Amino acid sequence: MLKLISQRCKGCGICVNFCPKKVLEVTEVGKCAIVEGKAPDCILCGQCEMRCPDYAIFVEK
Amino acid sequence: MGMEQIAEKYFRPGRLPHIWCPGCGNGIITGAIARAVDQLGLDQNEVAMISGIGCSSRSSGYLDFNTANTLHGRALPIASGVKMANPALKVIVASGDGDCTAIGGNHLIHAARRNIDLTLVVYNNSIYGMTGGQYSPMTPKGSKATTAPYMTIEPSFNLLELARAAGATFVARATTYHVPQMVDAIAKGIRHKGFAIVECVSACPINFGRQNKAGAPAKMMEWQRDHAVMVAAWEKMPAEKKAEAQAAGKFPIGVLYETDAVQEYTEAYDGVIERARR
Ligand code: SF4
Ligand code: SF4
Ligand code: SF4
Numbered sequence: 001m002l003k004l005i006s007q008r009c010k011g012c013g014i015c016v017n018f019c020p021k022k023v024l025e026v027t028e029v030g031k032c033a034i035v036e037g038k039a040p041d042c043i044l045c046g047q048c049e050m051r052c053p054d055y056a057i058f059v060e061k
Numbered sequence: 062m063g064m065e066q067i068a069e070k071y072f073r074p075g076r077l078p079h080i081w082c083p084g085c086g087n088g089i090i091t092g093a094i095a096r097a098v099d100q101l102g103l104d105q106n107e108v109a110m111i112s113g114i115g116c117s118s119r120s121s122g123y124l125d126f127n128t129a130n131t132l133h134g135r136a137l138p139i140a141s142g143v144k145m146a147n148p149a150l151k152v153i154v155a156s157g158d159g160d161c162t163a164i165g166g167n168h169l170i171h172a173a174r175r176n177i178d179l180t181l182v183v184y185n186n187s188i189y190g191m192t193g194g195q196y197s198p199m200t201p202k203g204s205k206a207t208t209a210p211y212m213t214i215e216p217s218f219n220l221l222e223l224a225r226a227a228g229a230t231f232v233a234r235a236t237t238y239h240v241p242q243m244v245d246a247i248a249k250g251i252r253h254k255g256f257a258i259v260e261c262v263s264a265c266p267i268n269f270g271r272q273n274k275a276g277a278p279a280k281m282m283e284w285q286r287d288h289a290v291m292v293a294a295w296e297k298m299p300a301e302k303k304a305e306a307q308a309a310g311k312f313p314i315g316v317l318y319e320t321d322a323v324q325e326y327t328e329a330y331d332g333v334i335e336r337a338r339r
Contacts, residue, residue, distance in 0.1 A: 008077055
């Protein structure tokens with residue numbers, strides 16, 4: 001399960017870029033979100049959590 | 062522990078989001094310091110974190126250790142004082158490339174020369190970020206800066222060779238792309254008894270990236286991925302290939318040098334105390 005803390009997210013796009021399954025996007029309002037319908041594609045690899053400079057996205061196993 | 066729990070445990074309550082710009086590497090390095098302390102299982106009260114001035118030096122205000130955000134370039138002398146007063150503390154120093162190699166350059170070589178047991182984490186984003194993008198001694202030659210609109214003409218320091226030549230007994234490098242390696246290098250640096258320096262190659266997407274058309278933060282991290290070479294592979298390279306790699310801007314990461322053959326400073330100072338008491 002992914003957990004996003006939007007209040008911390010600055011929409012830098014790092015997680016989006018390094019997600020191997022293209023699960024994430026930065027929305028119009030500049031926040032990270034799960035692309036519609038893509039949640040089941042997440043393989044819980046933890047790349048997003050490891051790289052986020054703002055501790056705004058976590059993988060709960 | 063996952064990063065969520067680490068942020069919860071090691072960051073002061075209510076301080077997040079931090080002040081750094083979107084995609085700034087400072088958050089990754091500060092997170093790596095917290096991860097390293099967690100990996101070592103240290104009590105937060107046993108850890109002191111001293112920083113100088115600059116964007117990266119804000120880090121000490123976020124982490125819940127014994128902390129002090131001090132003067133520009135002067136983190137090392139203050140950290141040395143802390144260590145002298147209480148050698149049982151694990152003292153981590155956070156310093157930017159400008160803070161550490163320009164105004165603080167003299168303190169750097171002398172802290173290294175003394176082999177005092179500090180762990181210096183250099184947030185190297187190749188620029189003075191906080192003041193708007195002036196070049197530092199770590200800015201690669203041929204970069205643009207607000208103080209070099211026609212590009213810098215000076216070679217940059219090889220910081221780790223400088224530190225090693227001055228007497229540092231643990232020398233490592235990582236990048237903000239290589240997070241596990243960074244955590245490992247910082248943890249090993251903290252464990253090392255003596256002067257440890259960990260250069261963290263980082264990105265300032267705003268004040269370095271924009272002027273140098275380096276692209277989005279992720280692009281700057283891809284540059285790190287494509288230019289860092291693991292030390293084992295680096296050492297195996299024949300001289301010619303290494304020179305080629307260096308010319309292409311590549312650099313080794315990992316623990317580059319470590320020795321325990323030199324006496325640590327506070328330990329040597331115990332001898333002074335003893336002699337004075339006799
Ligand atoms: S890496 Fe973090 S701050 Fe950047 S867009 Fe993703 S969640 Fe937001
Ligand atoms: S855990 Fe991996 S697959 Fe899932 S969103 Fe994060 S980066 Fe993508
Ligand atoms: S100016 Fe650069 S170093 Fe400072 S917070 Fe912004 S991106 Fe980070």
